Amino acid sequence: MGSNTKIRFKIVLYLLLVVFIVLVLRLYFLQVMSGELYAELASESIAREKTVSAPRGNIYDRNGKLLVKSVPVKAVVVEPYTVSKNEDVIKALSGCLDMSYEEIKEKVEKSNVSYMDRIILKQDIDTATMIYLKENSSKFPGVEVVDVYLREYNFGFLASHLLGYTGEIDEDRLKSEIYANDYEGGDQIGLTGLEETYESVMKGKKGKIIYEVDPLGKPVSILEETGPISGNDLYLTIDIDLQRVVEKILYESILEVRQKKIKDTDEYYKVPGGAVVVLSPKNGQILAMASYPTFNPELFVGGISLDNWDYLNDPENYYPLINRAVMSFPPGSSIKIVPAYAGLAEDIISERGRLNCAGVWLGLGKDFPKSCWSSHGSLDIRGAIKNSCDIYFYQVGYGLFTKNNNMEELLQKYLRIFGFGSLTGIDLPNEDEGLVPDKEWKKDYFKDQAGYSVWFPGDTVNMTIGQGDLLVTPLQMAQAFSILANRGIEYSPHLIKEIRDSEGNLFPDSSIQEYQDLKLNEYFIEIIEDGLVQVVSQGGTAASVFRDFPLDIIPVAGKTGTAEFYGRQDYAWFASYAPVGNPEYVIVAMLEEAGSGGSNVAPIIEEIYRYLFNID
Template sequence: MLMSEEKDKVIFKRIQAFFVITIFLCFILVARLAYLQVLEGDYYEQVSEENRMRRITIDPPRGEIYGRDGELLAKNTPGYTVSLMDVGGADEEKVVYFLSDYLEIEEQEIKDKIDSQRFRQFEPIRIKSGLSYEQVAHLAEKRTELPGVILEIQPDRIYTQDKLLGHVLGYTGEITRTQLDRGMGEEGYRPGDIVGQSGLEKTYQEELRGEPGFRQVEVNRFGRVINNMGEEEPIPGNNLHLTIDVELQEFVSESLDHAIETIREEEGEEYEDHLGGASAVVMNPDNGEILSMVSLPKYDPNTLYENYADLIEDSTRPLRNRAISETYPPGSTYKMVTALAALEENELAAEETILDEGRYWNPPRPRNFQNRALGRIDVVDALKYSSNVFFSEMGHRLGINLLSEWSRNFGFGATTGLEDLDGEHTGIVAGVEYKERHFQEAEQQVWYPGETIIAAMGQGYHTYTPLQLANYAAMLANEGIHYRPHLVSEVTDSQGEIVEKTGTETLNELDISQGNWDLVKEGMRQVAQPGGTAGWMFDDLEFDVGLKTGTAEVAGRPSHGWIVGFAPYEDPEIAFSIFIEHGGGSSRVTPVARALIDYYFDLMEEDEEEPEELDMDTDSGYVDE
């Protein structure tokens, strides 16, 4: 009996303990539920909503780009993008594998995009843009098997002029991981966004971008959209209006193409392995507007990505904008710098003459072309005939420091101030500073008198871009004013209202006596007269122009050919530089300059407006080689 009572007590205590534990657990459960429902209720309600409500970004139409006369140069057309909702787990693995295989994208690339957006996991992740109609149709058919996959309409960029303006307009492409990490991610960009990658598209990305809209949708547990809850319309990007004259651009480009083709036909294999590219820049000398900027060879931004491997491997580097990103020795086009420096520094009197016997008397004793002795000549004659003897003597008198200073006065050794494109090079001003910076050994840094003589003729260490030479020609035309070069005249919104207008901006103005301007510009006028280095091509022109030809020697390879100038001589409307890389000299570019002037001033007959064949006959005059 006693044992039975003790047993009952033990059972009773156990029951009591059970009830206490049960009550305690119930209390914890109720407390936890109260915490979740009351204190954290708003948070979990938001999480629940975000699991079924998704906010999908609607890309704004990218701003369009127009030419000087209103030609549409860059526009949008509807395209398709495949995106992926965050569904997680095995479904995500299966979908990633399928998309990788079907769209030919590395699995890791897709996973990296997903990982990069974990902090915004309720927004769709763009996997690939520019889908073909066949791909869209196939993905639409497979939709029930691909949880989280959605197809979105995203504008594709179309460039109406194909290759003609590739280097100016640039191209767009998917934002890179580097761009996101360098700050674009903090500006609201996300993986898969399409942004400007080159040219004006890149420089004016923010203006062209617009403001995205949003669509609120309801999705099921598979990430499929089941209901559209409303949307906020995107704001289109702003439009760019350029200073580029599209018809002039086309004519100059075709003229350079024909000139290069003529060289190939006439010179054969000797030049075939050396011919590189060409460039031309035409400007308004009164305000810095760039009317034409040509770089050869060209590329088509419409087909850039499908041809990218070939473009990268091409030894002529078609993706490089030679007008701003390649530098070359200017040859005799530089001689106006030497002339003005000597006149302004009182190292040369206006009426002074020098006896030119065909070869300079100090080392390295440079010769004139074909050893031609010009007799007693002044600065006007020296420019007309491009006397190496005369300008060697001017270099000897000036010294390299003054010559370098005057080079910088004309904008050489620095960018021209163009803000519309990235990648402009400063070029190199020949001088002591360059050698000290470039060479490590003390004996290599020594500047020799003979190097000054070479520099005074535009050879040696000088290297400049075609844009710098065009800007220099503009400064000669307007007598010393360096205007900021620009490609964009104004920015307008989608309604046509002006958002920003580019004004004329003066960056520098040279204080040079009118008498010295008159002498040097008269020398440039004489270049186009009978006997001048371009007279063989210009002596029948009905109005005067200012020109200077240049042949830049390159060791072991054909020479580069240059011509710079302005037209008309009185009240110039255009200034220009034209260049052919390893084309054999100035005689190859001079006909292009004549064609440019004839075309711009409507001097061509109707049947001549297509540059079929350029006259390369130089027998009628002295050619600067």
């Protein structure tokens, strides 16, 4: 053997020795140094955990009628990270779930895997599909069939704005603090209405299963199992039978007014929507709340289609998802109860004092004439309310402005006392607080237009008849009339009568009603009430509507309102309570672009009273 050959042989031998030593050291490290670590990891790898959905609580009306319940269905859930990388699985799912390849691909790829451990691909699958997926689970890594609970609505459209709807949780919500605990991809949550407000109460507690799997991921045995606990049940203040009647009357009235023409024109009233609120002044309970147009919450069960979603959000359909009962609108003369009280409380007017209405008022100067819809002559406060005399209230507003140079902004002060310009606190999401404009608001709103940023006497004068920039919700108006009916006691309007767990146990304090005494002058309220009673009596602005109503047996206090809205037809209101002396109901109705409150909205409330008091 030559010397070169020997040298090469030694080099190869040394290299093999080095490789052998490295392998021995690596083996020693894996088996001895890291043995415990890998043993722990190995044991963890064969124990899997999954959650078990809990049914949401049911929703009942005040009389125990079941409105909404949860029903179990089979659903296909996938792990986005696993499935998005497996073309064969996506193709196989497309075939058995009757979904396009592109639809599945888009859904799994748009999920943020750091927040979405799993997503629901399809709900309410049939039995054959469920069996196929379970029997062929090895061909579908990252795919699982689970039980989920969907909502079932026993009364269709009724009370949809109150009940709300549920849907699958999205990534943004999973990232938020509210849903930080006990939520995961695929969960059904409340998205609107009471379903959203009482999500934490109704969601239930998930169960848990820890099971052992073989190396292929197939379950072998259950190591630990905890069953789910149903969510708590809501018992509402609404009467679903009354709700049905109110929604029917509102709908039929809107159709009827749409057939009417504006006086002296060929233009029909548009009436795109409206709202009615019926509440108990004795405790603030909402007995019925209707908003039109409305929607069917069943459209959202299992996920709403794109076509239905586009329809519900198309401006030509007047936004059916919006609850107009908690939206703000110009109130017109229905607001006059507040300047009436403010005028009496601040000695701007007196019970017997009279002001004159000649049809035109020049109190702001000849360049700013203010007109009334009629020439009423000399009126006291009761007559001014009965006839809804604008010029009387212009003078009240001017007196409130000039007292102490409007330093206290007295009209705004009393509007806020009666609850306007702030949330009522009703247990619904997205309530509008309305707007009580004042000097600071106007200064800020017109900060780039100095000539408009000053608060003028005319601003206060306009607000006394519910014009200008004043905005209120039908619910706020109902609360204000409830304050009158209660002689200054204010209850917080609410929709929950009580909350019970799945075994029927009552939640402590769930039925306690909050109220406060506003310390109002009861005699002033009685004066205003006298005027409101005259509104529906002979000669009042709603007299023709109530001419056949038994007012001698069931006296009604009410106020009409017709509000101008720039660029639109007039908005129509009627607010009321009955029976006077021992009021059981406060009812407020509003129709958008419907003209006169006396002729087009008061009939809605008269018909509801007939139902409530069983009058044929």
